[in-house]
Amino acid sequence: xxxxxxxxxxxxxxxxxxxxxxxxxxxxxxxxxxxxxxxxxxxxxxxxxxxxxxxxxxxxxxxxxxxxxxxxxxxxxxxxxxxxxxxxxxxxxxxxxxxxxxxxxxxxxxxxxxx
Amino acid sequence: xxxxxxxxxxxxxxxxxxxxxxxxxxxxxxxxxxxxxxxxxxxxxxxxxxxxxxxxxxxxxxxxxxxxxxxxxxxxxxxxxxxxxxxxxxxxxxxxxxxxxxxxxxxxxxxxx
Numbered sequence: 001x002x003x004x005x006x007x008x009x010x011x012x013x014x015x016x017x018x019x020x021x022x023x024x025x026x027x028x029x030x031x032x033x034x035x036x037x038x039x040x041x042x043x044x045x046x047x048x049x050x051x052x053x054x055x056x057x058x059x060x061x062x063x064x065x066x067x068x069x070x071x072x073x074x075x076x077x078x079x080x081x082x083x084x085x086x087x088x089x090x091x092x093x094x095x096x097x098x099x100x101x102x103x104x105x106x107x108x109x110x111x112x113x114x115x
Numbered sequence: 116x117x118x119x120x121x122x123x124x125x126x127x128x129x130x131x132x133x134x135x136x137x138x139x140x141x142x143x144x145x146x147x148x149x150x151x152x153x154x155x156x157x158x159x160x161x162x163x164x165x166x167x168x169x170x171x172x173x174x175x176x177x178x179x180x181x182x183x184x185x186x187x188x189x190x191x192x193x194x195x196x197x198x199x200x201x202x203x204x205x206x207x208x209x210x211x212x213x214x215x216x217x218x219x220x221x222x223x224x225x226x227x228x
Binding site for chain 1: 124149151156157158159160161164205207215216218219220221
């Protein structure tokens with residue numbers, strides 16, 4: 001049982017390049033999330049999904065796109081990377097159903113640097 | 116939207132001393148509250164959660180937190196700090212719909228030998 005797996009672990013991009021971060025979970029969770037973590041700012045929600053084929057914007061969605069074609073996968077895309085997107089990105093998932101007391105399960109993060 | 120405030124971005128305690136990490140939330144409805152821990156270069160792990168069953172919640176690694184509605188607080192404590200407790204700690208609150216979680220800015224705990 002791997003839980004939540006993120007690939008890649010590290011990436012360096014040049015400004016304007018594009019990339020996709022992959023998140024996979026094997027817990028049959030309905031909800032999946034993408035967060036970014038920056039020093040002194042905690043975790044901020046980028047996009048989330050409440051089920052296969054659905055996505056929604058979070059607190060800081062600009063410059064990112066997401067897709068949830070399969071229940072177990074949640075992709076985060078950067079179409080034209082900017083230095084302001086240098087961050088650590090975390091994927092998370094939670095238990096099926098709209099249960100607010102279901103905790104998040106996190107991946108180990110992707111450290112992205114945009115030069 | 117709800118918000119979470121963690122007082123003190125850095126806390127240092129001696130090994131064996133009491134650990135107290137503060138968390139206050141803003142919510143007009145009964146919230147669901149969580150504490151997570153993050154070790155270096157890892158994701159966040161759940162320490163404990165409050166779901167209205169009991170105001171004093173016990174978590175892993177000897178941590179516990181008390182929900183105080185009158186103070187809108189959910190402070191995290193541990194009676195005796197261990198070197199392995201050095202990490203970053205995040206308080207979080209979720210909306211009743213369960214779609215979004217709001218995190219505090221985190222508190223970095225240092226344990227001094």
